[in-house]
Amino acid sequence: MRLEDEIKQVKFKSDYQRAMLNIVFTANWLEVGISKLLKHYDLSSQQYNVLRILRGSRPNPLNLLDIQERMMDKMSNATRLVEKLRQKGLLTRIQCPSNRRKVEIEITDKGMEVLRELDPSMEENDELLAQRMTREEAHQLSLLLDKLRG
Numbered sequence: 001m002r003l004e005d006e007i008k009q010v011k012f013k014s015d016y017q018r019a020m021l022n023i024v025f026t027a028n029w030l031e032v033g034i035s036k037l038l039k040h041y042d043l044s045s046q047q048y049n050v051l052r053i054l055r056g057s058r059p060n061p062l063n064l065l066d067i068q069e070r071m072m073d074k075m076s077n078a079t080r081l082v083e084k085l086r087q088k089g090l091l092t093r094i095q096c097p098s099n100r101r102k103v104e105i106e107i108t109d110k111g112m113e114v115l116r117e118l119d120p121s122m123e124e125n126d127e128l129l130a131q132r133m134t135r136e137e138a139h140q141l142s143l144l145l146d147k148l149r150g
Contacts (some may be wrong), residue, residue, distance in 0.1 A: 023148075033128070037121045041114055044074045047085055048118070054091060054107035055115055061094070061104035090114060 003022045004010060012018040034045050043051075051069045054062060069079045082105055085091045090111035096102035107115075129138055 013027050023145075033125055034122075037125060038116070041118065042088070043114075044081075046071070047071050047081050049073070049076075050078070050081050050085060051090060051107060051115055054105065055112065058107060058112075060129065061106040063103060067105065085111070 049072050091107050094104045
């Protein structure tokens, strides 16, 4: 569906304004779909992102700064996210005995199991793009988005 129909706006100041609004609207639309999948696991998309980051670094632990640098949403409160995931038993936070300021964070087996359960649903969600655009179009879209972020 066209952006104009979705937000009930007929005119935009420019093609640039329409493009910007379309990006924001589409990002929110994608986020809603992902949030529905994660709701069953009582996870936010930011928490899911932290778990994926930790799975990718496994078996090496990460510190909070490493996680923050790799997060999709740079405005997230990584400390709070890590603590919530720790309380759920999905990761561990271990303070280094020789340097109390250093904290090593690792995904637990339970966290890995949650991701394994989620993987098929998330891959199915990714297929939404394959149903709506060609591989070449998806590649071109990625290039354009990379260019926008410059």
